[in-house]
Amino acid sequence: MIDWQRVNTLREEIGAEDFDEVVPMFLEEVEEVTDQLRAQPDIAKLEDRMHFLKGSAVSLGFEAFSTMCGEGETKAAAGDGSCVDVAAILECYEQSKSVFMAGLSSGLAA
Numbered sequence: 712m713i714d715w716q717r718v719n720t721l722r723e724e725i726g727a728e729d730f731d732e733v734v735p736m737f738l739e740e741v742e743e744v745t746d747q748l749r750a751q752p753d754i755a756k757l758e759d760r761m762h763f764l765k766g767s768a769v770s771l772g773f774e775a776f777s778t779m780c781g782e783g784e785t786k787a788a789a790g791d792g793s794c795v796d797v798a799a800i801l802e803c804y805e806q807s808k809s810v811f812m813a814g815l816s817s818g819l820a821a
Contacts, residue, residue, distance in 0.1 A: 752797045
C-alpha cells in the first residue's frame with residue numbers, strides 16, 4: 712500500500728526537518744480535493760482531480776492510492792467518469808493515510 716523506499720528517498724532528498732513539514736502540507740492538499748469529491752463528485756472535474764491526487768500520492772509513496780487515481784484519471788479522460796468508483800478511491804486514501812501515519816510512528820520511514 713505504501714512504497715516505504717519512496718518515502719525514505721524523499722526524506723533523504725529533502726531532509727528530515729523539511730520532510731516533517733511536507734507531510735502535513737501533502738495531507739492538507741489531498742484532503743481538500745478528497746473533501747470536494749465527497750461533497751460533489753463533479754464528473755467534469757474528475758480527470759483533473761484524479762491527476763492531481765495521483766501525482767500527490769506518487770510523491771509521498773501512496774502506491775495503491777496512486778494506482779487507483781491513475782485508473783480513475785484514464786477512465787475520466789476517456790469519457791467514462793461515471794464509471795470511476797470514487798468511494799473506493801476515497802476509502803483507499805483513508806486506509807493509505809492510516810498505514811502511512813502508523814508507519815511513520817513506528818519508524819518505517821527513518
